[in-house]
Amino acid sequence: MELVVFDLDDTLVDFASTRRLAYESMRELLHGAGIDATAWLQACSALDRPLFRQFEQGAMTRAEYRIRRFSDPFTSLGLPVPAELVTRLNGVFMACVNDHPLLYEDVQPVLLELRNRGVRTAVLTNGPSDGQRRKLRASGLSEWVDHVVIAEELGASKPSPRAFHAAVAPFAMAPADALMVGDSPELDYAGALAAGLQARLLDRDARFAALNLPTIRTLRELLSDAKR
Numbered sequence: 001m002e003l004v005v006f007d008l009d010d011t012l013v014d015f016a017s018t019r020r021l022a023y024e025s026m027r028e029l030l031h032g033a034g035i036d037a038t039a040w041l042q043a044c045s046a047l048d049r050p051l052f053r054q055f056e057q058g059a060m061t062r063a064e065y066r067i068r069r070f071s072d073p074f075t076s077l078g079l080p081v082p083a084e085l086v087t088r089l090n091g092v093f094m095a096c097v098n099d100h101p102l103l104y105e106d107v108q109p110v111l112l113e114l115r116n117r118g119v120r121t122a123v124l125t126n127g128p129s130d131g132q133r134r135k136l137r138a139s140g141l142s143e144w145v146d147h148v149v150i151a152e153e154l155g156a157s158k159p160s161p162r163a164f165h166a167a168v169a170p171f172a173m174a175p176a177d178a179l180m181v182g183d184s185p186e187l188d189y190a191g192a193l194a195a196g197l198q199a200r201l202l203d204r205d206a207r208f209a210a211l212n213l214p215t216i217r218t219l220r221e222l223l224s225d226a227k228r
């Protein structure tokens with residue numbers, strides 16, 4: 001294995017914990033505005049994934065996604081949308097997730113050990129460009145990986161083979177010499193295989209055990225595969 005390409009959110013960045021912290025900061029703002037914060041945050045969690053999918057598939061712009069994820073919860077609770085509060089909620093959320101991202105504990109040691117062993121590394125993410133760039137800088141990841149591909153900048157997102165090939169391209173090696181590691185069976189695992197890369201599904205919580213795919217539970221398992 002010459003190159004490992006990593007997904008970012010929920011693979012390197014513990015996005016679920018990061019988002020939980022962000023939601024806690026938003027709770028006060030909601031409470032201060034007389035909104036039932038618990039109900040609002042529940043609606044927000046439920047609505048986010050389908051909205052993000054639309055952004056990912058190009059059916060919604062980034063600006064639209066950012067407004068809708070925090071305005072739709074008001075609508076779904078039967079409340080008028082307070083535009084100014086939506087803007088403030090966005091500001092608090094973005095500051096938390098992009099400037100204070102939490103990494104899983106295995107990330108830094110494994111990336112540094114791969115570098116020690118001469119294995120090249122890249123990040124390939126479908127998330128919004130401006131936020132992902134901030135997140136990569138704030139977490140230290142920009143320093144520890146050799147290359148970053150952000151789908152929005154490329155104009156192609158996972159599972160398109162073009163996204164995977166862009167991650168491999170600077171290293172002048174065949175896709176088959178690269179290993180993709182990510183938490184999505186569809187976008188990361190199946191997408192990488194279709195593009196000719198090797199792939200392992202990162203399944204930290206054994207959520208996908210029933211799929212019977214080549215899986216790792218922690219990034220440390222990569223060190224037993226990597227060349228010495």
Ligand SMILES: [Mg+2]
Pocket residue numbers: 007008009010011182183184
């Ligand atoms: Mg992910």
